[in-house]
Amino acid sequence: MREYWTSLASLMGALAFLQGVLHAVFPAELRAAVARLLGRATRAFSPYCYFDVTETDGMSNNEIYDAVQLYLSSTAAPASGARLSLTRPHNASSFTFGLAASDRVADSFLGAAVTWEHVVAPRQSPGFSWRPLPEEKRRFTLRIRRGDREKLLPAYLDHILAKAQDIKRRSQDRLLYTNARGGGMDARGLPWDPVPFKHPSTFDTLAMDPDRKADIMADLRDFSNGSAFYERTGRAWKRGYLLYGPPGTGKSSMIAAMANFLGYDVYDLELTEVSSNAELRKLLMKTTSKSIIVIEDIDCSVDLTNRAAMAQPAPKPRPSITDGTADHDTTGAATGRSITLSGLLNFTDGLWSCCGSERIFVFTTNHVEKLDPALLRSGRMDMHVFMSYCSFPALKILLKNYLCFQGDSDDCADVVRAMEEWIEAAEITPADVSEVLIKNRRNGKKKTLVELLEVLKARAEKRQRDSGTAAARKDAGDNEEEEEEKRALESPKEGKGQQAGKDSCQDGQDEETDAKKQL
Numbered sequence: 001m002r003e004y005w006t007s008l009a010s011l012m013g014a015l016a017f018l019q020g021v022l023h024a025v026f027p028a029e030l031r032a033a034v035a036r037l038l039g040r041a042t043r044a045f046s047p048y049c050y051f052d053v054t055e056t057d058g059m060s061n062n063e064i065y066d067a068v069q070l071y072l073s074s075t076a077a078p079a080s081g082a083r084l085s086l087t088r089p090h091n092a093s094s095f096t097f098g099l100a101a102s103d104r105v106a107d108s109f110l111g112a113a114v115t116w117e118h119v120v121a122p123r124q125s126p127g128f129s130w131r132p133l134p135e136e137k138r139r140f141t142l143r144i145r146r147g148d149r150e151k152l153l154p155a156y157l158d159h160i161l162a163k164a165q166d167i168k169r170r171s172q173d174r175l176l177y178t179n180a181r182g183g184g185m186d187a188r189g190l191p192w193d194p195v196p197f198k199h200p201s202t203f204d205t206l207a208m209d210p211d212r213k214a215d216i217m218a219d220l221r222d223f224s225n226g227s228a229f230y231e232r233t234g235r236a237w238k239r240g241y242l243l244y245g246p247p248g249t250g251k252s253s254m255i256a257a258m259a260n261f262l263g264y265d266v267y268d269l270e271l272t273e274v275s276s277n278a279e280l281r282k283l284l285m286k287t288t289s290k291s292i293i294v295i296e297d298i299d300c301s302v303d304l305t306n307r308a309a310m311a312q313p314a315p316k317p318r319p320s321i322t323d324g325t326a327d328h329d330t331t332g333a334a335t336g337r338s339i340t341l342s343g344l345l346n347f348t349d350g351l352w353s354c355c356g357s358e359r360i361f362v363f364t365t366n367h368v369e370k371l372d373p374a375l376l377r378s379g380r381m382d383m384h385v386f387m388s389y390c391s392f393p394a395l396k397i398l399l400k401n402y403l404c405f406q407g408d409s410d411d412c413a414d415v416v417r418a419m420e421e422w423i424e425a426a427e428i429t430p431a432d433v434s435e436v437l438i439k440n441r442r443n444g445k446k447k448t449l450v451e452l453l454e455v456l457k458a459r460a461e462k463r464q465r466d467s468g469t470a471a472a473r474k475d476a477g478d479n480e481e482e483e484e485e486k487r488a489l490e491s492p493k494e495g496k497g498q499q500a501g502k503d504s505c506q507d508g509q510d511e512e513t514d515a516k517k518q519l
């Protein structure tokens with residue numbers, strides 16, 4: 001071993017001596033030429049080929065250099081133990097890592113091993129330039145086996161660019177776009193106003209049945225990784241979600257959780273601000289891919305005339321959704337001044353919906369029964385998600401979020417267990433549960449839980465009493481109806497039909513008022 005080190009030291013010494021002689025005897029230009037020649041000769045016989053990705057491409061920045069930097073930061077570098085540089089890109093709230101100067105990192109793609117080297121050299125002759133150039137020349141050098149070249153290029157570079165794009169998007173703050181300008185454009189001709197979107201809702205904080213939550217997350221994951229699938233099956237890369245349920249059950253929170261989960265921007269489309277199908281199309285064309293396009297409370301924001309009601313002229317001039325496919329469309333399509341149902345369907349499903357890709361449409365409503373079936377069919381709204389009153393598993397998620405409830409091992413587990421008996425009967429929304437928890441947050445965990453249990457009991461008992469009263473009222477109504485029928489049979493000329501119609505309408509109103517009270 002000692003002999004080995006001695007001979008290695010003498011070899012190094014000889015090389016240093018040779019280098020000294022070369023420096024003393026030959027001019028720098030000659031030395032550089034010899035080095036180039038040697039390099040070329042070595043590369044000709046090398047089993048590898050090399051690709052340089054320089055920081056600048058002539059005058060402009062090289063987009064591939066930035067992409068490689070980002071890519072190596074997230075994938076290969078952290079695992080390799082290589083030395084990393086730390087940066088925070090513009091408009092980003094998180095840090096990214098990069099490969100430090102003169103460091104090397106290994107990666108693999110499609111089973112082939114590759115090596116990246118980050119080479120930083122001082123700029124020798126700056127020469128004339130319109131803009132100040134950095135003092136160093138930077139480049140990444142990719143080394144791959146000659147035999148892998150066909151397989152890796154350009155697929156590997158495409159992969160790097162896509163991955164870098166994704167990292168950049170995820171590290172940047174989400175944006176929420178609105179079209180509240182009423183069809184007007186900004187200075188750059190864009191109809192959408194962006195604001196930073198920092199909604200804290202995530203699938204962790206969302207209170208709903210864990211199995212359904214897992215289904216939705218899996219669906220979203222499949223969607224965002226489904227580029228090849230959508231291409232193979234000839235489908236537009238988009239997905240429709242209909243979220244429906246009573247107010248305060250988490251529909252808007254779910255949209256925020258979806259955006260945070262996928263790292264997508266959100267376009268909040270205010271239909272009442274859109275005056276025509278053409279404007280709707282323009283708005284759609286100005287959305288970016290990897291985004292969620294949301295129409296909240298679709299049944300309330302505009303008049304929704306279903307197909308059966310198409311023959312009726314629209315009673316009001318405000319935006320209405322009507323089925324413009326019908327010949328007798330006397331409302332929007334004829335005048336071109338309002339949104340028609342076919343316009344909206346085209347927006348979500350027609351040829352126009354395919355300009356751009358990877359977009360999710362989300363409609364929310366409190367009254368799914370009011371929607372035209374044309375809007376609900378598969379392909380338009382692929383997933384129908386019922387956001388229901390708080391179930392026991394959902395309640396436990398809220399308790400974990402608000403009170404750090406630990407489950408069965410928690411000191412207060414007995415109070416929570418008692419809630420299981422009442423929660424379904426109480427028909428309480430997660431929003432109402434949250435309110436109780438927030439209001440009592442200074443009272444300590446135990447007191448808050450006891451208070452919540454009382455609220456649940458009170459609600460459940462009230463609902464029981466109300467349903468008892470309603471049943472009694474219904475019995476009384478039935479009896480009255482029977483009496484009336486008898487009377488009508490005895491004197492058939494009385495205006496029975498008219499009266500019955502009035503009563504049923506009144507009943508409907510009563511029911512609605514009762515329902516609102518419960519919510």
Ligand SMILES: Nc1ncnc2c1ncn2[C@@H]1O[C@H](COP(=O)(O)OP(=O)(O)OP(=O)(O)O)[C@@H](O)[C@H]1O
Nearest residue numbers: 205206207246247248249250251252253430431434
């Ligand atoms: N499922 C839930 N999980 C966690 N928090 C919820 C949930 N549902 C409601 N909340 C809480 O209640 C508030 C209101 O919820 P959200 O706005 O998401 O309800 P919504 O279903 O969209 O109501 P609306 O139909 O009135 O628009 C939220 O800020 C959140 O704090």
Ligand SMILES: [Mg+2]
Nearest residue numbers: 251252253296
């Ligand atoms: Mg909402």
